[in-house]
Amino acid sequence: MASSSAGGAADGDGRSSPRAAAAAPRELVDDLIDVRERATMLQTILLQGSSPPTPMPMPMSEASRYASAAPEGTSELIDRIMSRLASALSTLDTTGGGGGGGQLGQVQQQGRRRKKGAAAVDGSGSGPQRRSNTTRRRSHSPFVETITTSTLDDGKSWRKYGQKIIQDSPNNPRSYYRCTHKPDQGCRATRQVQTSDANPSEFVISYYGQHTCRDPSTIPLVIQEDTTPPPDCANLISFGSTVGGGSASSTHTAVVPPQAAFDPMTMTSSSFSGLFGIIGGYSCSLPAQASYRCGSEEVHSSSGSPSPAAAQQPAAVVGSAAGVAGSSATAVVGSSAGVAGSSATVGSAPAEYWPRGGASSDMACGRGTGSFPSSPSSLGFMTGSFGSFGDAGDDDLFGFDP
């Protein structure tokens, strides 16, 4: 759980963001603790309906404690969790957010703004804020993969932000790219491109960090009640896209195994630190037969092609935005979901990912769905599918890695 949990510590570039958590009132802490406990209870419920092929995601004592607590129904639990989350996030909104997007933007803008030639002259004391204790270099997103491809087009939109001649290969300067959606969605994915030494017509691309962004044009606005994951994805849970985006021309289409899909590195380095990081303290245990996939298919996992079997399943769609300036209300749409066979989709955006003046709603929501608040980042940040809650021998587990 990197330093950037609830309050948002620093973005990928090392510029600091306001630490809302530092000023979080007791009320907020209580809310989050409550959420954590209820999430655990929910986990227990999910466990009860199955015989997990994998070890318990939490200590048995704890699990049994909650199991014996005769917890309320799953839907009530979810509602309660979301309510508490909304409350907590709202608190964050009004405390840590302080001046809302303004404060965040202020921090971002007051970062070193040097004039060429006059740089760092006044690095002492009263000058413009020097890069503080945060790191700026490769402490960021974890390495994902390196591929060799003949094209730079991997289906994602990248923005070049630098190029350097590297000692190892002076003839092949290294180009630095970051995700185009970094400013608006806080996506931390980056890549480095060099032409191949062996074959100059090819590129060696190293990817760092997972895409947490979504192309607004491809984002499903809301999970339709009559849609469902594909049959083989009954237990599917997916978050954030990864490199390649499925349509990439590269030689890789990453199907991430469960461990990878919930890699703490991934979780903490991405937007999960915003919501799940708050909840924290949970490990995950994922059924072996379930499908986990990152990339563009997550879209399908949450809103994908209709399936007759699942068309009967009600859906609860929950959106929550922890935005600085945006509404933090939690909207629950279609909460008619029963415990069995229901699905829930959660969207949330941690405050640290909000762009300057985050109140603007450039998102795709608001086109009549209403399931997500009008916040810039909720479109891209997290959609997860709690597929097939509860019964029917489901061994779904939905855990959170700290």
Place this chain on the structure above:
DNA sequence: CTCATTTGACCCTA
């Protein structure tokens, strides 16, 4: 005018 790229400087890590 807006946005992406270029490029030199800054600064962190080893």
Place this chain on the structure above:
DNA sequence: TAGGGTCAAATGAG
């Protein structure tokens, strides 16, 4: 201190 990653002003393209 060298190497490498990132920033941001300058510049160019659409």
